Amino acid sequence: MAALQIVNVEKRYKALQALGGVSLSIEPGEFFGLLGPNGAGKTTLISIIAGLNRADAGHVAIHGYDVVRDYREARRRLGVVPQELVFDPFFTVRETLRMQSGYFGLKNNDKWIDEVMENLDLAGKADTNMRALSGGMKRRVLVAQALVHKPPVIVLDEPTAGVDVELRQTLWKFITRLNREGHTIVLTTHYLEEAQALCNRIAMLKAGRVVALDSTSALLKRISGSQLVLRLAKGGLPEALKPLVSHPDELVAGRKYTLRVNEYIEVEPILATLREAGAVIEDMHLQQADLEDVFIQIMEGEK
Numbered sequence: 001m002a003a004l005q006i007v008n009v010e011k012r013y014k015a016l017q018a019l020g021g022v023s024l025s026i027e028p029g030e031f032f033g034l035l036g037p038n039g040a041g042k043t044t045l046i047s048i049i050a051g052l053n054r055a056d057a058g059h060v061a062i063h064g065y066d067v068v069r070d071y072r073e074a075r076r077r078l079g080v081v082p083q084e085l086v087f088d089p090f091f092t093v094r095e096t097l098r099m100q101s102g103y104f105g106l107k108n109n110d111k112w113i114d115e116v117m118e119n120l121d122l123a124g125k126a127d128t129n130m131r132a133l134s135g136g137m138k139r140r141v142l143v144a145q146a147l148v149h150k151p152p153v154i155v156l157d158e159p160t161a162g163v164d165v166e167l168r169q170t171l172w173k174f175i176t177r178l179n180r181e182g183h184t185i186v187l188t189t190h191y192l193e194e195a196q197a198l199c200n201r202i203a204m205l206k207a208g209r210v211v212a213l214d215s216t217s218a219l220l221k222r223i224s225g226s227q228l229v230l231r232l233a234k235g236g237l238p239e240a241l242k243p244l245v246s247h248p249d250e251l252v253a254g255r256k257y258t259l260r261v262n263e264y265i266e267v268e269p270i271l272a273t274l275r276e277a278g279a280v281i282e283d284m285h286l287q288q289a290d291l292e293d294v295f296i297q298i299m300e301g302e303k
Ligand SMILES: Nc1ncnc2c1ncn2[C@@H]1O[C@H](COP(=O)(O)OP(=O)(O)OP(=O)(O)O)[C@@H](O)[C@H]1O
Pocket: 013, 016, 018, 036, 037, 038, 039, 040, 041, 042, 043, 044, 045, 083
């Protein structure tokens, strides 16, 4: 049975179709990426999964439990780290986590609470009031809150937005451990290198529709070849090279350009063109195409 079954979910906010019939089936143990530009409908879908928002049509089940009809059973199997920071400022970190445990009917949960705090580097703040925490620390508490009842399905809505390198590493270490232990992870992020490194499968959402759904490796294979990344000190990119630019916004910003090259031999004529145009190269390297390139290509194709 699927860990998360999403069938034809539609959601409309007045004239705006936020979700236009989304279907996804996520198996137990997957590390699944839900990607898409701002406003694609990711958070709307997650709030429907969490039972915080009602779909206009379609349905969602967590390990077979419908999120509306079997709300309590479904909710018990789900941990959600919300995108927005919401918390009660008057409680300490430990009290917040104890209350969350109580909400799931868990008494004597302190051992796991301590372990979660330890793993998220929160132990030193256990007795600090929520209002006295920094933004990144508050986000750690949101993650901890989602995990207090050891849910088999964990959904993280941009957990690393505005978070420092250390927390990212701590967080991913803990989440990948939980994934190895069998927990299903659904991750939303705008950091595509994170998704590329962590997710076995990815869905891309645009304007409320799934526009790509594949394994991460299959998505990466859609783009072949390498890229020549150039930073020019002087002179813009010669006209003849502009069609090779893979990130169109680079033409607007100027200076740094990512050019598609299928074979290494193609680098030489590019350099010749630059030399003839009198461009001065400040920095240059070759790199493999990555998930960001795939994402841009798919989103461009869906205009
Ligand atoms: N409560 C609401 N009332 C009206 N419109 C809404 C509401 N919530 C979301 N929307 C709209 O629905 C669309 C999808 O929003 P959603 O928050 O799901 O996007 P998202 O993919 O999570 O984007 P982001 O990457 O910015 O978090 C947007 O156009 C948004 O403005």
